[in-house]
Amino acid sequence: MHFTNRFFLLMGAISTILISFTSCNSGGGGDTIAIGEFASLTGKEATFGISSHEGTLLAIEEINAAGGVLGKKLTLKTEDDQTKPGEPANAVNKLIFKDGVIAILGEVASSRSLEAAPICQKNKIPMISPASTNPTVTQTGDYIFRVCFTDTFQGAALANFASGTLKAKKVAVLTDVKSDYSKGLAKSFKEKFSTSGGKIGSELDFNGGDKDFKGQLTAIKSDAPDAIFIPGYYNDVALICIQAKQLGMNIPIFGGDGWESESLLTIGKDAVEGHYFSTHCSPDQGTPEMTNFVAAYKKRFNGKTPDAMAVLGYDSAMVLIDAIKRAKTTESTALRDAIAATKDFSGASGKFSLNAERDAVKALVFIQIKNGKFTYNATVNP
Amino acid sequence: MVYGVLRFINFAHSDVLMLGAFTAFYISPMIDKNLGSQSTLGCIMVFVIAAAICACLGILIERLAYRPLRNRPKLTVLITAIGVSLLIEFTGQNEHVFGAAPLPFPQLLPEQSIHLGNLVISSNDVLTVGVTVILLIAMWLIVQKTRIGTAMRAVSFNQQAASLMGIPVDKIISFTFGLGSALAAIAGILYAMKAPGIDPLMGVQPGLRAFVAAVLGGIGNLPGAVIGGVLLGLLETFAGGIPGLSNYRDGIAFAILILILLFKPAGLLGKATVEKV
Known part of the structure; x- marks a missing residue:
């Protein structure tokens, strides 16, 4: 008796879930257009996900306020992947099959974009990554795009920066082995730096989320390089800089766009002072698109200054919306072709076009941390 | 400690550690205001208050999540422990609680580097080792020399026999959880002092x-x-x-x-x- 009761309860629960699944399967039709987004809203790299989400949301809200696209309003379906491997696949599957989205925006981190990309490609759903710089992301297939530069470009720019601005002859490299972004950027940096006559000193690894880096730093210190290159994410970088300072290492430390987050400054404090990183854009770059975006973002999110991830989140949504307008349909093949044809697009991050590899061709900026602020240092054109 | 008494791994222990660091994060500005920043007394106050708050939290967790399952199979309790751990982690990540982004942990004591030839030791590391040794001695004294310690060992040895001997098993288990959680809180603060970015998954x-x-x-x-x-x-x-x-x-x-x-x-x-x- 007891058993049958439970059994019926279970059956009831399952059927309720099934019903709710089938009844929601609408998204594409009707009088709204559903756009999917997956981002790391919680977990280790949460500030990235939150920033890109806010940028994307702002873009959708602006378009809806101006009357939508093709006479329809846009709805943004957001899924949190918790900064965890495995979750992007769940998120994207849900967006495609349950919410019936016409395109997907995401993710900042290359590892998680790489996980979602094959699923989007297989289901012919265009995916636009705001900030995944690993070259392999868009090599997944012809439905995968990005609105940022790749690490091949970024790594080369960083190598030139190390030998040019920093005048470094020997550079130590500290890579996050958990991240495809970090490994890819380290590789392209090392190739360019050694072919242009520089020497790579000790090469050490860490796992994203580690708290103690003294083992690696002591080894680097005894090798005495001129600078340290850390292609990592802000949370680890802040701790590495603090511990490097404790060990009395006064050499410049530099990295890529993974550094950019307010958390780097609030946690690293004076330990990150004077260090450099390259990124996609700077709120101070003075183009009208950027100025308008910064003003709108500050108004919408309580005076918060947008970082590069927010700008790229906004641009990824705007590129998609622009493509929908040009395609005059949300049918996937036509939409894909329209995105691929994006040319001289005036985004908040700057003017860019998508090349044949579906990557954005655009400039890169160097930022130095001065007096506890991200300060614009230089621009490198492709 | 909890394992010794109850024979199950308290997965939520690591989250009490996190809560300890966050408690310190919120109370240290208040203490700084009254005692001046980075004072030794203020630092001790932060440790004591955070440990006390987390001890209460630990007792609360035991009361709500584990006590109702006292006589269930061990596996049930183990899975509940994982559930409690995830609940705390993801509640903490809600933007209205702590938020998922790492927060800067304040400096509780002025930090110095001690140079011994090529050796560089941070004063925080010395503090960590010192506090550990003191707490270790204190734990040993509590478990081996006090009445409540004897009762803990008895409960660990055989719960039923202990209750037959008139030992209030529930109270002893609560105390064990309180003590364990206080230790976790202290560990959390020491950990946060060393790596000053604290987040709900730390x-x-x-x-x-x-x-x-x-x-x-x-x-x-x-x-x-x-x-x-x-x-x-x-x-x-x-x-x-x-x-x-x-x-x-x-x-x-x-x-x-x-x-x-x-x-x-x-x-x-x-x-x-x-x-x-």
């Missing part, structure tokens, strides 16, 4: 390490846990400093765990016990 890695260290030394054995911890830390740091090995740093911890479980299941200092059938 407890996961040290929690795993603590588990490996405890198994390595022999579960329920205090000096064993310390030796296990020191060994694990040294091995990981050495691995971290060797090019080519540094990406196996985490793997090494768990490889050791597997080896210990294979060859010396009771741990380095643990006594092998015969399971009563």
Whole structure:
């Protein structure tokens, strides 16, 4: 008796879930257009996900306020992947099959974009990554795009920066082995730096989320390089800089766009002072698109200054919306072709076009941390 | 400690560690206002208050989540523990609680680097070792020399027999949880002082390490846990400093765990016990 009761309860629960699944399967039709987004809203790299989400949301809200696209309003379906491997696949599957989205925006981190990309490609759903710089992301297939530069470009720019601005002859490299972004950027940096006559000193690894880096730093210190290159994410970088300072290492430390987050400054404090990183854009770059975006973002999110991830989140949504307008349909093949044809697009991050590899061709900026602020240092054109 | 008494791994322990760091994060500005920043007394106050708050939280967790399951199979309690842990972690990540982004932990004491030739030791590390030694002695005294310690050992040995002898088992278990959680809070603050970015998931890695260290030394054995911890830390740091090995740093911890479980299941200092059938 007891058993049958439970059994019926279970059956009831399952059927309720099934019903709710089938009844929601609408998204594409009707009088709204559903756009999917997956981002790391919680977990280790949460500030990235939150920033890109806010940028994307702002873009959708602006378009809806101006009357939508093709006479329809846009709805943004957001899924949190918790900064965890495995979750992007769940998120994207849900967006495609349950919410019936016409395109997907995401993710900042290359590892998680790489996980979602094959699923989007297989289901012919265009995916636009705001900030995944690993070259392999868009090599997944012809439905995968990005609105940022790749690490091949970024790594080369960083190598030139190390030998040019920093005048470094020997550079130590500290890579996050958990991240495809970090490994890819380290590789392209090392190739360019050694072919242009520089020497790579000790090469050490860490796992994203580690708290103690003294083992690696002591080894680097005894090798005495001129600078340290850390292609990592802000949370680890802040701790590495603090511990490097404790060990009395006064050499410049530099990295890529993974550094950019307010958390780097609030946690690293004076330990990150004077260090450099390259990124996609700077709120101070003075183009009208950027100025308008910064003003709108500050108004919408309580005076918060947008970082590069927010700008790229906004641009990824705007590129998609622009493509929908040009395609005059949300049918996937036509939409894909329209995105691929994006040319001289005036985004908040700057003017860019998508090349044949579906990557954005655009400039890169160097930022130095001065007096506890991200300060614009230089621009490198492709 | 909790394992010793209740024979189940409290997965939420690592989250109490996190809560300890966050409690300190919120109370230290208040204490700074009254006692001036980075004062020794203020620092001690932060430790004591955070430990007290977390002790209450630990007792609360036990009361709500584990006590109702006291007579259920161990596996039920174990899974509940995982559930409690996830609940705390993800509640903490809600933007209205702590938020998922790392927060800057304040400096509780002025930090100095002590140079001994080529050796650089941070004053925080010295503090950590000092506090650990003091707490270790205190724990040993509580468990071995006090009435409540005797009662804890009795409950650990046989719950039923202990309750027949008039020991208030529920109260002893509450106390154990309180004590364990207070220790977790202190660990959390020391950990946050060393790596001053705190986030709701900060407890996961040290929690795993603590588990490996405890198994390595022999579960329920205090000096064993310390030796296990020191060994694990040294091995990981050495691995971290060797090019080519540094990406196996985490793997090494768990490889050791597997080896210990294979060859010396009771741990380095643990006594092998015969399971009563």
